[in-house]
Amino acid sequence: MKMKSNLSQMIPYKPGVLKEGALKLSSNENRLGPSxxxxxxxxxxxxxxxxxxxxxxxxxxxxxxxxxxxxxxxxxxxxxxxxxxxxxxxxxxxxxxxxxxxxxxxxxxxxxxxxxxxxxxxxxxxxxxxxxxxxxxxxxxxxxxxxxxxxxxxxxxxxxxxxxxxxxxxxxxxxxxxxxxxxxxxxxxxxxxxxxxxxxxxxxxxxxxxxxxxxxxxxxxxxxxxxxxxxxxxxxxxxxxxxxxxxxxxxxxxxxSDDDFYRRSREMNSIGKRFIYDELDRLELKYYESQANFVCLYIGMDSKVLFQQMMDQGITIRPLTSFGLEQWIRVTVGTEEDNRLFIRILENTLK
Ligand SMILES: Cc1ncc(COP(=O)(O)O)c(C=O)c1O
CATH class of the missing domain: 3.40.640.10 (Type I PLP-dependent aspartate aminotransferase-like (Major domain))
Structure with a gap:
């Protein structure tokens, strides 16, 4: 059998590695759960x-x-x-x-x-x-x-x-x-x-x-x-x-029709983003202001290495190497507790 030539440049989608029990902030899911x-x-x-x-x-x-x-x-x-x-x-x-x-x-x-x-x-x-x-x-x-x-x-x-x-x-x-x-x-x-x-x-x-x-x-x-x-x-x-x-x-x-859930999701997100921005300012890390439920930030090191180190401490974020942004990561905005944990582990890892 010979695979079609257009497909030879593709590789099967590889889902991110997840450590059991780790907090997943890598796929922009809703941390309030489902509606x-x-x-x-x-x-x-x-x-x-x-x-x-x-x-x-x-x-x-x-x-x-x-x-x-x-x-x-x-x-x-x-x-x-x-x-x-x-x-x-x-x-x-x-x-x-x-x-x-x-x-x-x-x-x-x-x-x-x-x-x-x-x-x-x-x-x-x-x-x-x-x-x-x-x-x-x-x-x-x-x-x-x-x-x-x-x-x-x-x-x-x-x-x-x-x-x-x-x-x-x-x-x-x-x-x-x-x-x-x-x-x-x-x-x-x-x-x-x-x-x-x-x-x-x-x-x-x-x-x-x-x-x-x-x-x-x-x-x-x-x-x-x-x-x-x-x-x-x-x-x-x-x-x-x-x-x-x-x-x-x-x-x-x-x-x-779940207007209450929609409103709470938006509210959690804007409060969470504000907290993350303030903390990134404190850590003097560059980031893009986001209109979404995640924040993209520059970490000044290989993002895959940071990903592994953060995962070892119980949190998964998205390294952006595959997007051509080798020294950037993306993190989903979560609950207050999620965001605090993210900042604590990030600061710890970058030290
Ligand atoms: C920009 C963008 N479009 C579409 C999707 C996929 O949405 P769906 O879950 O509806 O396939 C995603 C998922 O992460 C996304 O980031």
Whole structure:
């Protein structure tokens, strides 16, 4: 057997090594746990799993449409937003095509593009932020998709509404612009993009969001995309019939109305970020101000070494070597106790 040539440059995803009992602050999960309303609804609905799930996710799509002010035809649900990235590439990318993203960003954009034999072009960034001019400079006649992460994982930086609008104006409408807003729920920037308004203006825009972060449902695997109906009709061709399981649909629908949990998650995050910034200032460590539920900081040493040393003391953070940031780490903002432990172990290790 001979593996397809496009796949030979890929390696299977390796989940991070976890020490048993260690505090996991490496994957930007919600340290408040899952939305209690979601759990209650799942327990109530679990007896129906002898029946295939609703392949159209009708109830969840209707709930999302009502909450966000769209039609349900504008919404697609995936087995995590990761799945949607793959479906998007399956729809638009083939051999000879390219997709554009930035150097230090979420790895799934690259994975999805290469999986369908496309080439990924990575634009340099400015101060940890996507740089519109550098992205635009990479566009050519073979460009099919631009993946734009806002706020960006792993830096937590963002681009504002006007800059995004200016950029979208310059992009040909036959290129799909995928705006990944996995962490947008955490943003408190007043000029953070109003992506709904942009979707009304740009037919080639697709927004991705997830239930994995602020709703605390990473293990259920539910993400969603918002786009014009014509775009979703094309992407739907590539979707498996029953891609989102029944507990996931039930849990996500209930989580959507869990305003108390949503508010508490945001509040814990902003208090936690403030504490971490103050402590990093005290330790004189550089960091990016984050619009997400994590902080990216410069540690001035090999981040893999620091990762190992911190894990030995009971905490896992994310070394950013694979993002091209060898001396940076990313830490999930947790509870007050988590954040204090992180700072204590970090300080200890850097001493
Ligand atoms: C930027 C970004 N997009 C998407 C995802 C994946 O979301 P999901 O769990 O819905 O697949 C992540 C997960 O960490 C992420 O960081």
């Amino acid at each position: 209690p309303k979601a759990i209650e609804a799942i327990l109530h609905g679990i007896n129906n799993v002898n029946i295939y799930p609703d392949g159209t996710c009708r109830i969840l799509r209707e709930a999302l449409a009502e909450k966000l002010g769209y039609k349900r035809e504008n919404i697609i649900v995936g087995n995590g937003s990761d799945e949607l990235m793959t479906l998007i590439a399956a729809t638009y990318v083939s051999h000879g095509d390219n997709a554009i993203t930035a150097v230090s960003t979420f790895s799934e954009y690259t994975f999805a593009t290469i999986l369908f034999s496309g080439e990924i072009q990575k634009a340099e960034m400015t101060e940890g932020t996507f740089d519109p001019a550098k992205i635009l400079a990479l566009i050519n006649s073979n460009t099919k998709i631009i993946y734009f992460c806002n706020p960006n994982n792993p830096t937590g930086t963002y681009i504002n509404h006007n800059d995004l609008d200016d950029m979208l104006k310059k992009i040909p409408h036959d290129i799909l612009f995928v705006l990944d807003e996995a962490y947008a729920d955490y943003s408190d920037a007043l000029d953070f993009p109003d992506s709904k308004q942009l979707l009304e203006k740009y037919p080639n825009l697709m927004i991705l969001r997830t239930f994995s972060k602020i709703y605390g449902l990473a293990g259920l695997r539910v993400g969603y995309g918002i786009a014009r109906e014509e775009v979703l009709e094309e992407i739907l061709v590539t979707k498996q019939p029953f891609n989102v399981n029944t507990p996931a649909q039930i849990g996500a629908t209930a989580a959507l």
